Amino acid sequence: MSAHVIADDAEALAVAASLAAEFRPGASARDAARRLPRAELDRMSASGLLAVTVPAGHGGADVGAWTLAEIFRLLATADASLAQIPQSHFAYVNVIRRQGTSEQREFFFAELLAGRRFGNAQSEAGTRHVQDIRTRLEPRPDGSYVLTGVKHYSTGALFADWIPVLARTGDDRLHVAYVPSGAPGLTVVDDWDGLGQRTTASGTVRLDGVPVPADRVLPHHLTFEGPQLHGALAQLLHAAIDTGIAAGALAEAAEFVRTKSRPWFESGVETAAEDPLLIQRFGELALCTKAAEALLREAARSVDAARADLRDDTAAEASVAVAAAKVQAARAAVEVSSALFEVSGTRSAADSLNLHRHWRDARTHTLYDPARWKIQHIGRFALNGTRPPRHGLL
The missing domain is CATH 1.20.140.10 (Butyryl-CoA Dehydrogenase, subunit A, domain 3)
Structure with a gap:
């Protein structure tokens, strides 16, 4: 996959406005037929819009919060589902900026500049509350992990190249594991039946002993310290x-x-x-x-x-x-x-x-x-x- 690299805030806003105008005419028909917007997301990836928060030192535009908010506002005026799909993408880019090692940043920022997409697997059903995360990262002797759990409302996961998974280790500390789509033991189920945002495919992610290398796990608990x-x-x-x-x-x-x-x-x-x-x-x-x-x-x-x-x-x-x-x-x-x-x-x-x-x-x-x-x-x-x-x- 290759993608355009956006240079600055002004270009990012111009690209967002252009995509919103392109996506608006088909929004109603996509919603009515629940036609998943794969082609539109590919256009978004190719435009470079999903990499605009990559730091300048890694070749990105590093746009400010106002620009990013305006990008989402513009997209949502056209199609609220399309705007919702990359919301978690940027949240988990932010985790890499904050908690990633230099090697992790170098790898994932290059992925983003190439047009790769992050989904999400964070919320769980049937737990006491939203912060009660029961998905587990179990360590293996070689330093890697095994990931087990079930996630719901996993917006973007069906369309993602990487699925960031919120999980806890044995000491109950919160981590994010970045799992590639197609990983063994990973299943993304298109079972979303919400009355709105019908084309976000915010369904279920099942994690059945998914292997995760140590360098794909970030200590998210440090974010809140x-x-x-x-x-x-x-x-x-x-x-x-x-x-x-x-x-x-x-x-x-x-x-x-x-x-x-x-x-x-x-x-x-x-x-x-x-x-x-x-x-x-x-x-x-x-x-x-x-x-x-x-x-x-x-x-x-x-x-x-x-x-x-x-x-x-x-x-x-x-x-x-x-x-x-x-x-x-x-x-x-x-x-x-x-x-x-x-x-x-x-x-x-x-x-x-x-x-x-x-x-x-x-x-x-x-x-x-x-x-x-x-x-x-x-x-x-x-x-x-x-x-x-x-x-x-x-």
């Missing part, structure tokens, strides 16, 4: 996806009203787009979306500032800013995608139009982590100066 941005960056991309869903739904609602809706007979106007009550509602929805976009930009700036001066205080400020952006983005995505029908009228409810995909994507994606706990951390920080906890979900 000091100030860190792992969670903030991962959540920033989730916020960007929700913000993009809101913007995409708003744009499609406006197009529908301008071209297909009839005015209510009491309005006294010739077209639906002149209806003052519809204009009022669109203003409210635009404000909701713009607030999400503004908080996303502010959060990204906080992450970039903390990255340049990483301390407990700057990391906390970044996490709280990202939490605020995620709460508003989730609200905007659900409200705007639902209001699409309110402003568009009865015709918009036709199943054949598939306008409900925006709401289905929003409703599914915003369930990943509860906004109520983010609001708790925002409140504790605002009232008492209590820093949020160090974990990968904030």
